[in-house]
Amino acid sequence: MSKPHSGLSSEATEKARLELNENPDTLHHDIQQVRDMIVTRPDIGFLRTDDDFILRFLRARKFNQSESFRLLSQYFLFRQQHLHIFHSFKVDDPGIKRALMDGFPGVLETPDQHGRKILLLFASNWDQNRHSFMDILRAILLSLEVLIENPELQVNGFVLIIDWSNFSFKQASKLTPNVLRLAIEGLQDSFPARFGGIHFVNQPWYIQAMYTIIKPFLKDKTRKRIYLHGNNLTSLQQLIGVECLPSEFGGSLPPYDVGLWARTLLGPDYSDESEYTLTYDALHVINRYGISPWSQSVVEPGTLKSADRETSTPLLALD
Incomplete structure (x- = not known):
């Protein structure tokens, strides 16, 4: 046993x-x-x-x-x-790979003072001509699957920081209720991770409006762990020590390297011009992050029943 x-x-x-x-x-x-x-x-x-x-x-x-x-x-x-999310659910899938290369998500090597792994999302990096919101969600879910193999992170959990600087109203208008509910369901209701905090930084008014709309879909425990800091980095630093944060958030660490986590998954020979067929159980991931190989939970196409997809209208409509 x-x-x-x-x-x-x-x-x-x-x-x-x-x-x-x-x-x-x-x-x-x-x-x-x-x-x-x-x-x-x-x-x-x-x-x-x-x-x-x-x-x-x-x-x-x-x-x-x-x-x-x-x-x-x-x-x-x-x-x-949601078979469409988990079809080709691996790091060399083109959509997932592009999202990872653009920092969706970023994963800091240094945990916070409570041992929680810090994930970063720089929202303005979302190039809607390069990758869809669904690709970003798939990359986040895959990254969490890799990280949750570490028993220490099962106990300590995660912190998510979303920087909304320069995230335009036009970009926000592409966030439909359907995809936001899907993300909430996938992360809040369907994944075995402990999220100690979800921090919004530099959020414009329309992101706060969007949060008000999706708030009813959040569990009370989740709502209590969402912090809207605006431009106040001091309040962020009070919850996550400056020694754990990159300089973008007033921390003492160097600026975040947006390709760090992608290179960790893709291998030491990663470059933006190269194509890869490696999967995320490569030995360099195990050695660097203390993660054991994992492949048993991947759902292969056709294994399960498919579900109909919904269409939806924008959460924030442009005139």
Whole structure:
């Protein structure tokens, strides 16, 4: 039998005990209790059910077994219902690759003071002629799949910073209710990650208006973790130490290299002109980020039932 608790430092082990109700003595029992619930959902194809995989859902829901199973079910149901997102779900897919190369997302090597991995999105880098919002969402989901393999991040979680500087009204008008609900469903309701904070920086009025519109779709816990800083970098720095932030946010780290995470996934020989066929379980990713190989959760085309796609109108309409 696998040892799902291996890989945690003593500090993370204690944090998991205090914050997540994780008990090493009952770990295998807790996992099996969730696994036993799978028979209650014959409509869902559970493509991965090993101990380590189920454990991340227990950690995401503080070892509430019924809530953990609900999240596990939603994870695979979301993939069943949105096959277009997970078709060719790998780093060398052209759309995902372009999004990664443009920094969607960025991932800092230095965690914050709580051990949480910091993800960055510079919204104005969205070139709608180069990649779609769906490609950006796919790149974010794939990046999280890579990162969540690290048991420490299952315990410590993530922080997301979105810089809206120079994000135009025209760009914002392309964010439809449909794609925003899809992103919320994929990240909030269907993925086993702990988000300690979602920080909006330099957001214009129309982004604040958009947030007001989507707020009803957010869980109360999510709403409490969204911070609208505007131009006040001091409030951001009070929540994330300056020693953990790049200079764009008034931090002591060098300016963020937008291609850093893409190069990490694509390999040491990455260049903008090259084409790659590597997948994200390459050894350089494992060595650099302490991540083990992962490929079992990828949904292959045709494995699950497809769902109809909706059309939608812009959230913010241009006159």
